[in-house]
Amino acid sequence: MALDFSRSSARSLCYASAIAKVHGAKIILLHITKPISFSADFGYGPVDRQVTDAAQMRKDRSRLRRSAANYLSLGAIENIIIRSGNAPEQIVLAAKEGRADLIVLYAHEANDANSVGSHNTAERVMRSAQCPVLAVQ
Numbered sequence: 001m002a003l004d005f006s007r008s009s010a011r012s013l014c015y016a017s018a019i020a021k022v023h024g025a026k027i028i029l030l031h032i033t034k035p036i037s038f039s040a041d042f043g044y045g046p047v048d049r050q051v052t053d054a055a056q057m058r059k060d061r062s063r064l065r066r067s068a069a070n071y072l073s074l075g076a077i078e079n080i081i082i083r084s085g086n087a088p089e090q091i092v093l094a095a096k097e098g099r100a101d102l103i104v105l106y107a108h109e110a111n112d113a114n115s116v117g118s119h120n121t122a123e124r125v126m127r128s129a130q131c132p133v134l135a136v137q
Contacts, residue, residue, distance in 0.1 A: 006106070008108065009106035012104050012106040012136040013067065013071040015134065015136050019102065020076050021076070028077075028079045028080075028098050031061075031083075032085065032087040033082060034056075036052075052084040057082045060082050079098070088128065089128075091125050092125055092129050095129055102131060103134070104133075105135055105136070106136050
């Protein structure tokens with residue numbers, strides 16, 4: 001279950017909750033935080049670097065816990081994961097590592113093609129995931 005904290009993405013929480021309840025499943029909540037990107041020149045030309053934004057990850061974990069408390073029962077949550085990096089890659093990797101049976105994500109048009117809920121991200125996840133993907137609009 002991938003979230004971007006938008007008000008509309010709460011619909012995907014409701015879908016995931018209903019599906020988990022019917023099938024007696026647990027939900028793994030996932031949010032991808034954008035890394036801090038910068039360019040550095042070490043004498044060989046500029047090198048693009050990315051580092052994890054630890055402070056933002058802590059804030060996002062707190063927000064994810066609050067969102068989960070509003071829409072899910074405590075027993076429905078198996079894990080809360082915050083990652084940093086490319087959203088589609090991280091969603092697919094987390095699903096593979098967690099041996100997910102289904103990925104539920106909110107898809108909307110967004111300015112940033114790498115944001116968690118963008119149609120581009122949803123399409124890339126659908127093409128790469130090893131399990132079914134439910135994109136909630």
